Amino acid sequence: MIDFQSALALIKSAPRILFTTHARPDGDALGCLGALESGIHAVHTPVQTQLLLLTPCPDHYRFLLGQDPWVMGQNLTEEQVKTGRLDEFDLIIVADTAAKRQLPGIGDYLTARKTGVLVFDHHLSHDSIGAVRVIDTSAAAAGEIVFALFQAGGWPIGPFIADALFTAIATDTGWFRFENVHTDTLTIAGQLIACGARPDVLYRRLFQEFPPERLKLQARMVETLELHENNRLAVMHITNDMLRETGARRSYIENFVNEPMQIGAVEAVLLLVEQEDATTRASLRSRCNLDVNAVAQVFGGGGHARAAGVTLNEKLPIAREILLAAMKAALVEKQ
Ligand SMILES: [Mn+2]
Structure with a gap:
C-alpha cells in the first residue's frame, strides 16, 4: 500500500499548482494531468491550476485535458524558467516521469527546486526530482497511482476523470494486452467504468479517428x-x-x-x-x-x-x- 498522506498534505497546502509531464506526452501522461487538474478543483477550493506541456498535445488526446495547456516555447520560454517564472507556483506536480532527460526545459529547474515538487511515476529510471515522490514501478500506468491517490483522498471521480484515468491505464497497457496488466489493473478499469468511463467511445476516439x-x-x-x-x-x-x-x-x-x-x-x-x-x-x-x-x-x-x-x-x-x-x-x- 502506498502512503499518500504527504502527497495529499502537499496538495492541500498549495493555492497555485502547475502540472507537467514528459515530452511527447502519451495517453498515460495526459490522462493523469487531466484527471489530477480536474480532481483537485473538486476537493480543494480556491485553487489556481495550470497545465504545462513540454511538447504539444497530440490532437487525439486533447479531450483528456480540461483547460488549454501552456506549451514550452509557446507560452513559456526556457529563459523564463531559468529566471524563476515558475516560482509563483506553490506546487509543481510531475506525472509519469521523474527523469530529467524527459523534462527538457524544466529538468534542471525541477532538480534544483527542493520544495513544492510532487512526483507520481511508475518508471524504473529516475533522477532526484521531487520533494515528495510517489513511485510504484509495479503499476501498469501512472494512472493507477493517480487512481489510488483519488481513493486515498476520498476525491470524487466523475465521467471526465473516469475517462481520463481509463485512457491512461488502457493506453499504457496496449488496451490491456501487455504483460504489465495485473489484477488491480482490471479491477481499477472496472471501477472507472462504474464511475462513467466509456471504453467503446474512448477506443474509437483514440485509435479509429485518424486521417x-x-x-x-x-x-x-x-x-x-x-x-x-x-x-x-x-x-x-x-x-x-x-x-x-x-x-x-x-x-x-x-x-x-x-x-x-x-x-x-x-x-x-x-x-x-x-x-x-x-x-x-x-x-x-x-x-x-x-x-x-x-x-x-x-x-x-x-x-x-x-x-x-x-x-x-x-x-x-x-x-x-x-x-x-x-x-x-x-x-x-x-x-
Ligand atoms: Mn506511463
Whole structure:
C-alpha cells in the first residue's frame, strides 16, 4: 500500500499548482494531468491550476485535458524558467516521469527546486526530482497511482476523470494486452467504468479517428521492415521525407512500434525516427526477457524492461547500426 498522506498534505497546502509531464506526452501522461487538474478543483477550493506541456498535445488526446495547456516555447520560454517564472507556483506536480532527460526545459529547474515538487511515476529510471515522490514501478500506468491517490483522498471521480484515468491505464497497457496488466489493473478499469468511463467511445476516439495520412505513413514504415536473428528482431525506420511525402504528423508515430509483433517469431522491435534536427529517436520493445531499458540506458535513454526510448545524437543510418548491434547483442545474451 502506498502512503499518500504527504502527497495529499502537499496538495492541500498549495493555492497555485502547475502540472507537467514528459515530452511527447502519451495517453498515460495526459490522462493523469487531466484527471489530477480536474480532481483537485473538486476537493480543494480556491485553487489556481495550470497545465504545462513540454511538447504539444497530440490532437487525439486533447479531450483528456480540461483547460488549454501552456506549451514550452509557446507560452513559456526556457529563459523564463531559468529566471524563476515558475516560482509563483506553490506546487509543481510531475506525472509519469521523474527523469530529467524527459523534462527538457524544466529538468534542471525541477532538480534544483527542493520544495513544492510532487512526483507520481511508475518508471524504473529516475533522477532526484521531487520533494515528495510517489513511485510504484509495479503499476501498469501512472494512472493507477493517480487512481489510488483519488481513493486515498476520498476525491470524487466523475465521467471526465473516469475517462481520463481509463485512457491512461488502457493506453499504457496496449488496451490491456501487455504483460504489465495485473489484477488491480482490471479491477481499477472496472471501477472507472462504474464511475462513467466509456471504453467503446474512448477506443474509437483514440485509435479509429485518424486521417488517412497516418495509415499512409504506417505503410511507408512497414516497407522498411527488416528481420534479423531468425526473425526474432524487427527493425524499421521513419525519415523526415516520409513524414513530408505522406503529410502525416509526427505524433501519429506513437504505437507504430508494435506493428511487427503480429509476426509470431518477433521478440523485439527497434523503430528509428529521424528528428527535425537530424538526431534520431528510437523506440525499443521486447516481449522476451531482453531488457530494453538496460539497452536504452547505455545510450542515455530508458523506460521499462519491455518498452523504452532513447535519442541518439547521430544521423539515422548510424543510429540504426549502433542500436541494431546493441539489440542483437542483448538478444543473443539472453538466449
Ligand atoms: Mn506511463
